[in-house]
Amino acid sequence: MRIEIAGENSLIIYFADKASAEVSAYVQQAASILQDVLANDIIDMVPSYASLLVIYDALSTDSFTVQSKIKHNLANLAVDIAATGKIVTLPVYYSPESGADLENLAKNAQLTVAEVIEIHQQCHYRVYAIGFAPGFAYLGEVDRRIAAPRLASPRLNVPRGAVAIADQQTAVYPAASPGGWNLIGLCPQRMFDPLKEPCMPVQVGDKVRFKAISRAEFLSLGGEL
Amino acid sequence: MSASSFNKATMYPANPGFKVTKSGLLSLVQDLGRYGCHNIGLTTGGPLDPYAFKWANRLLANELNASAIEISIGGLALEALVDTRICITGAEIEFTINGINQPQWQSLAVTAGDNINFGFVSSGVRSYLAVRDGFDIEPTFGSTSTVVREGLGGVNGTKLLDGQFLPCANFEGNDSHLKLATIPEYKTDICLRVILGYQHHAFTALQKRRFFSSVYRVSEHCDRMGYRLTGPEIKPAVDGILSEGICLGAIQVPANGQPIVLMNDRQTIGGYPKLGSVLSADLAKLAQCAQGATIRFEQISIEDAHNILHLDKVAFAAMNSVKIEAICLQPQ
Numbered sequence: 001m002r003i004e005i006a007g008e009n010s011l012i013i014y015f016a017d018k019a020s021a022e023v024s025a026y027v028q029q030a031a032s033i034l035q036d037v038l039a040n041d042i043i044d045m046v047p048s049y050a051s052l053l054v055i056y057d058a059l060s061t062d063s064f065t066v067q068s069k070i071k072h073n074l075a076n077l078a079v080d081i082a083a084t085g086k087i088v089t090l091p092v093y094y095s096p097e098s099g100a101d102l103e104n105l106a107k108n109a110q111l112t113v114a115e116v117i118e119i120h121q122q123c124h125y126r127v128y129a130i131g132f133a134p135g136f137a138y139l140g141e142v143d144r145r146i147a148a149p150r151l152a153s154p155r156l157n158v159p160r161g162a163v164a165i166a167d168q169q170t171a172v173y174p175a176a177s178p179g180g181w182n183l184i185g186l187c188p189q190r191m192f193d194p195l196k197e198p199c200m201p202v203q204v205g206d207k208v209r210f211k212a213i214s215r216a217e218f219l220s221l222g223g224e225l
Numbered sequence: 226m227s228a229s230s231f232n233k234a235t236m237y238p239a240n241p242g243f244k245v246t247k248s249g250l251l252s253l254v255q256d257l258g259r260y261g262c263h264n265i266g267l268t269t270g271g272p273l274d275p276y277a278f279k280w281a282n283r284l285l286a287n288e289l290n291a292s293a294i295e296i297s298i299g300g301l302a303l304e305a306l307v308d309t310r311i312c313i314t315g316a317e318i319e320f321t322i323n324g325i326n327q328p329q330w331q332s333l334a335v336t337a338g339d340n341i342n343f344g345f346v347s348s349g350v351r352s353y354l355a356v357r358d359g360f361d362i363e364p365t366f367g368s369t370s371t372v373v374r375e376g377l378g379g380v381n382g383t384k385l386l387d388g389q390f391l392p393c394a395n396f397e398g399n400d401s402h403l404k405l406a407t408i409p410e411y412k413t414d415i416c417l418r419v420i421l422g423y424q425h426h427a428f429t430a431l432q433k434r435r436f437f438s439s440v441y442r443v444s445e446h447c448d449r450m451g452y453r454l455t456g457p458e459i460k461p462a463v464d465g466i467l468s469e470g471i472c473l474g475a476i477q478v479p480a481n482g483q484p485i486v487l488m489n490d491r492q493t494i495g496g497y498p499k500l501g502s503v504l505s506a507d508l509a510k511l512a513q514c515a516q517g518a519t520i521r522f523e524q525i526s527i528e529d530a531h532n533i534l535h536l537d538k539v540a541f542a543a544m545n546s547v548k549i550e551a552i553c554l555q556p557q
Contacts, residue, residue, distance in 0.1 A: 007502030046470025053470025
């Protein structure tokens with residue numbers, strides 16, 4: 001564990017140089033401990049792949065105090081990877097109609113479309129980070145066989161619900177936005193709804209599995225093509 | 226048009242407050258920002274110049290977090306539909322009530338039917354318009370701050386649009402006035418104090434010396450997300466990093482070596498190396514700079530930064546006690 005100053009009222013804790021499920025579990029555990037220990041001195045926190053940004057109230061405490069509390073309370077961090085987070089199943093209508101890059105990705109991977117769909121559903125993905133846009137959850141890790149680099153030229157408009165792959169990460173676009181990931185399907189479930197409580201079906205540390213649904217099921221769940 | 230297709234914001238509300246007759250270039254409802262929501266990817270928002278924003282509220286005896294309007298560049302026009310008091314602070318801007326020029330940094334009475342027209346800024350970039358007791362806007366995720374990219378805050382998550390209503394209560398009360406000596410001057414040649422941090426080890430001593438001894442300019446790409454600067458290239462020893470949390474004022478250095486200072490509407494996580502962060506008090510000065518302004522950087526320690534924050538807080542509070550009641554506005 002290494003602590004660096006980030007700004008006038010923030011510190012960043014690095015847990016490792018590389019992302020892994022174990023490191024992610026440490027980040028989660030640390031965030032939950034610090035929330036209790038620093039309580040009202042915390043303004044906000046940003047958990048990510050292998051780091052935790054801690055933003056504190058510099059008028060109620062100071063960098064030195066926060067650093068020593070972090071060191072003291074995170075000294076003996078122990079995690080049980082299997083125990084963290086809930087499992088959320090997201091339905092996906094995989095097809096060339098709903099995933100513009102599906103056929104191309106399969107071709108480049110020397111697989112059939114059906115194989116790509118099968119492989120994408122096989123694993124439980126961990127929510128490593130949420131950012132980029134409200135509710136955008138970075139999920140990993142995608143099987144190397146279907147990992148694909150970002151598009152050379154990003155699309156100006158990726159639809160809401162688009163299920164996509166970039167390298168060994170996958171995600172569901174929470175809202176229509178520009179984007180350079182490879183689109184393989186559409187998920188009818190809203191990933192971010194400001195009017196709902198909770199506003200997101202997942203949080204960092206949860207696991208996601210995808211389940212293929214038919215066109216008819218997609219439409220009956222409120223999906224739009 | 227059916228009744229259900231009416232936009233909620235354009236229906237005539239019970240306490241109509243003000244009507245936006247001309248929205249201007251970029252006018253946004255803001256409070257002091259949205260906190261505690263980084264874990265779902267929401268940024269902070271809030272006024273780019275919190276000092277001017279807070280003064281607009283203080284001169285009306287409001288809570289400092291009361292919802293007000295950040296006017297970038299200008300062009301806004303409102304019609305008052307209530308009797309209340311308003312106060313305009315921040316960037317120097319010509320504005321009139323019913324065609325008569327009015328002063329900034331003081332509370333002014335408006336009456337239902339008055340037309341408030343803003344010209345364009347003559348010094349600085351962001352002006353603030355506060356109203357007594359704040360605009361009555363429903364908070365989203367604990368804040369009324371508008372972040373256009375996220376579609377959150379303000380009236381329906383957008384910048385102000387022609388025809389929208391900005392509800393607020395009726396009010397009649399006393400005047401107050403800030404001493405002219407304390408009105409900030411908005412400069413186009415500024416020094417930003419920087420606390421080294423994040424990947425600063427990845428920048429050699431030579432790179433750091435170049436950064437702290439060079440003059441940068443504000444490029445045309447400067448907005449509420451970030452200010453891109455142009456000047457001597459600085460190159461870190463690493464290209465990219467594992468995406469991590471970005472704090473306010475972080476100085477990000479992409480592959481082209483041109484620094485970007487990240488502002489209130491920044492993305493919450495990103496993967497470019499960062500040299501450190503600009504002191505918040507100086508971000509307010511940067512936000513008042515337009516394209517072409519010249520920027521220098523000066524290194525300070527975290528202890529210096531904390532001292533400055535405490536002193537600023539005391540100075541802001543102390544200004545209250547020297548107030549204002551001693552000043553009597555006389556026609557000249």
